[in-house]
Amino acid sequence: MEECPSCALEVERNIDVCPYCGYEFPRQAKSRLLMAWVMALLLIWPLFELIKLIL
DSSP states (O other), rough: OETTOOOOOOOOOOOOOOTTTTBBOOOOOHHHHHHHHHHHHHHHHHHHHHHHHHH
């Protein structure tokens, strides 16, 4: 359950529109989430390589 920011009523987390006030919940695309993880791994990878060189 999550709270609707428009009417403050508890609604199911998996719905796109609040059944009480019609507020449309913004959803993040799965491809955007995947791209964020890929970018995070690419930024962390050089740190691991540096640690391997030091040890």
